[in-house]
Amino acid sequence: MENSTFGKDILILEGFNIPSQSYIPSFILLLIVYIFIMVSNIGLVVLIFRSSGLHQPMYLLLCNMSINDVFGATIIIPHVLRDLLTPDSQRVIRYMDCVVQAFCVHLHASASHTVLMIMAFDRYVAICNPLRYATIMTHRMVLVLSMWAWVIPLPMVGILIGLSVRLSRCRWIIVHFSCNNASLFKLSCESVLINNIYGLGYTVVLLGSSIGSVTVTYLRIAMVCLRSKNKTLNRKALQTCATHLAVYAILLVSGFIIIILHRFPQLAAHRKVASVMLHVVLPALNALIYGLQIKEVRQRVMALFHKSKVASMDAK
Secondary structure (H helix, E strand, O other): OHHHHOOOOEEEEOOOOOOHHHHHHHHHHHHHHHHHHHHHHHHHHHHHHHOHHHOOHHHHHHHHHHHHHHHHHHOOHHHHHHHHOOOHHHOEEEHHHHHHHHHHHHHHHHHHHHHHHHHHHHHHHHHHOHHHHHHHOOHHHHHHHHHHHHHOHHHHHHHHHHHHHOOOOOOOEEOOOOOOHHHHHOOOOOOOHHHHHHHHHHHHHHHHHHHHHHHHHHHHHHHHHHHOOOHHHHHHHHHHHHHHHHHHHHHHHHHHHHHHHOOOHHHHHHHHHHHHHHHHHHHHHHHHHHHHHOHHHHHHHHHHHHHHHHHHHHHO
16 A cells, blocks of 8 residues: 555655644754754854964864754754645655665764864873873864764765665655664565674664773873872873763763664654664764863853943944
């Protein structure tokens, strides 16, 4: 019946199971959050590049996170906004568009981990080898680390999605509000053993290297801080590391929840909530956490607001 209604290249998106009267409030709320994500993250990148005092490795690497947050929000939120205003019968997506979205979703998730890994490395060098920091963390090293964070996930995600695209399709319903690798291979009636094996290996490599590197890095930083009697150094280390760990913990928890809930189809609604947290809540929180917790960024933002206020008073 599905095949007689929809062409082979058209897939049905299940969307959110929310009352029809909640569509408009949900649309408005999500639109406000999306605008905040775009303005705050793009504004943070512009602020860092325009302020010579922020041309430091830590802030330049932070730009990768803001760019990734804008990327992750843009591949999901506009589609959800459109679907909230679309009747259920018209909530569809072309197969190739679904493949591209799935690729972007997993690239965003993978880059979220690799970007936090290079930021952890920067904090390790700054706190554990402060005298060599300027020598190690040159602009060239920042560029290499940034390229590594984006290039490494590309082939891994490409193979992951490619294994799903090779399968024939016998179903046309995406049991989610967006496309991802699991939703793609669940469209097939063929054996997905290879997909599961590679997917498991991909997850183990990504999360294993991410958790391992971040854990080792912060254990070494903790050891240095415990040995050090410099309270100023310890306070600054705690401030920057706590910010980084808070973001990493949210990313890790939401990622694990999504992976686990994929094994329980009856909990599809809970999986959607976890996905929203990853693609909507985390990008919004990142800008807030780093913008408010990092003293230099906070001071620059406050200075800009002060200048705007003075300019408006002068105009009156």
